[in-house]
Amino acid sequence: MERFREVRGTKDLRPGEIERWHYLEKIVRTVMDRYGYLEIRTPMFESTELFSRSIGSDTDIVQKEMYTFPDRKGRSLTLRPEGTASVARSYLQHNMGRGKAVTKLYYMGPMFRYERPQKGRFRQFHQFGTEAIGSPAAWYDTETISVFYEILDAAGLGPLTVRLGSVGDPGCRPAYTSLLKEYLRARSDELCGNCKERMEKNPLRVLDCKNRSCGGAIESAPSLLDHLCEPCTAHLGEVRSTLEKGGIPFELDRSLVRGLDYYSRTVFEIHHDELGAQSALGGGGRYDGLLEDLGGPPTPGVGFSAGMERIITVAESLEIEWDGGDEPMIYVAPVEETAAGDVFPLVRRLRRRWKTEGVREVRNLKTVLKRASRAGAGIVLLLGAGGALTVKRMDTGDETGVSVDHLEEEVEDLRKAIAARRSEERDS
RNA sequence: GUGGGUGUAGCUCAGCUGGUAGAGCCCCAGACUGUGGAUCUGGUGGUCGCGGGUUCGAUCCCCGUCACUCACCCCA
DSSP states (O other), rough: OOOOOOOOOOOOOOOHHHHHHHHHHHHHHHHHHHHEEEEEOOOOEHHHHHHHHHHTTTTTTHHHSOOOEEEETTOOEEOOOHHHHHHHHHHHTTTTTTTTTTTTEEEEEEEEOOOOTTTTTTTTTEEEEEEEEEOOOHHHHHHHHHHHHHHHHHHOOEEEEEEEEEEEOOTTHHHHHHHHHHHHHTTGGGSSSHHHHHHHHHHHHHTOOOOOOHHHHHHTTTTGGOOOHHHHHHHHHHHHHHHHHOOOEEETTTOOOOOOTOEEEEEEEEEEEESSSEEEEEEEEEOOOHHHTSSSSOEEEEEEEEEHHHHHHHHHHHOOOOOOOOOEEEOOOOOOOOGGGGHHHHHHHHHTOOOOOOOOOOOHHHHHHHHHHHHTTEEEEEEEGOOOOEETTTTTOOOOEEGGGHHHHHHHHHHHHHHHHHHHHHOO
16 A cells, blocks of 8 residues: 655654754744744634735735635635734734834744745745834844844854845835836846746846846846935935944845835845755845735834744754753663563653663663663663662763662762763863 | 656665666674674565566666656745
8 A cells, every 4th residue: 555655845854853943943932032022823824815915916925835725614714824924913913012112023833835845945844033013113123133143143054144135115116116127128138038027027026036147137227225215225224234333244235135025125134155046044124014904003013034944954064063962861671570560660760850761671681781872871770689770881881789779869970970071071 | 837867675875788686774683601882694674666668578778657856936
């Protein structure tokens, strides 16, 4: 019979790999906490309209990448393709901004997009991110970039490139878009086939083309940054100077484009040079019109989202050492059949304080030690006839008899000795 | 949705213009008659992705199909 396997674009995270995820999750939570962001967990599916309204019905995500399905009552639901829409919805639904200047939230969890999988891209993938809702101040744009940068830095990634740009606001962007369209039409014979097509539909995307043939036209194209209105220019200037003062390196990207429609003013991405085609570890920006579009009062906001698979991929290729739990394990085994029944109560007792494994079968000593060693034991406890206890240190091979009454003390001493020896080895 | 690459043991992979399969790792046992990680020896384990075709005979050649993978589009 044919066996089941993972659905295309999904992946089991098994022991051996999950430890990296735990480690990354821990870093995320620690840094988020220091920055004052509180966790929010929204449902993994929402009403389809929430996403089409917020992300933009002309985007690729909405047009062809959503997992949309009717429930049993015929309502159209969609597995969330990103996190911001859900958080914004929840913020409005629960009036979270009441009495607060700004609400700072973070999330972490799976997202779903129906795309052809490749390196760093899956149909179920995981993101973490923040949303700071309620303030138009550039301070929060900077803080958003800072918390993201800090997490990547704490995870040991680097060198990192922060790309910063601005997409203007509803006041200045339309004028620029038609200007750009005009320019591209005039030089359309220099553009690649793809760009000729998207020139009309989404001219900003052309600036993002990696095709060399388009390079000339793109380079001398008018930049949005030169056509921003006065308030947008001032806002960008403040983000830049604050980043500089804070010591966060960044590059001004004159052609930065993002895939969602709701952005206004600040947009940014953080890239790592060692990744392949999908070098963006994450990105974000300001979305001052989004909450109003969702039926709320005019409420500014800014946030980012980061791809956890991509971060882990980079960390693996850099061979970063992740802090694994290498607590020495205690392995309990009987060496006489009469002692076999004592294993379970002893293991229970030890497990109140330490990581412990036990076996009931009596095997010859060679086998016991081999299995203990392979299981990663730091200490082996051998149970003999008449309650005799032998404690063996696996790193040095030393062993001593010990009475049951003083077992915990002996184990504690051994653990200290083992830890001391380890740190000595590390230092030398 | 479009292209390229790859499907052989649990894992990583060999397999010569076609003669129905091998190595390393892992696991088990022994050498070491009660003291682990090393070494050596032996053993378990495979419908060669699936279906058709050519052939006396196909893991190898041809067609189809599925899966994985990389890239395009787009994005995290």
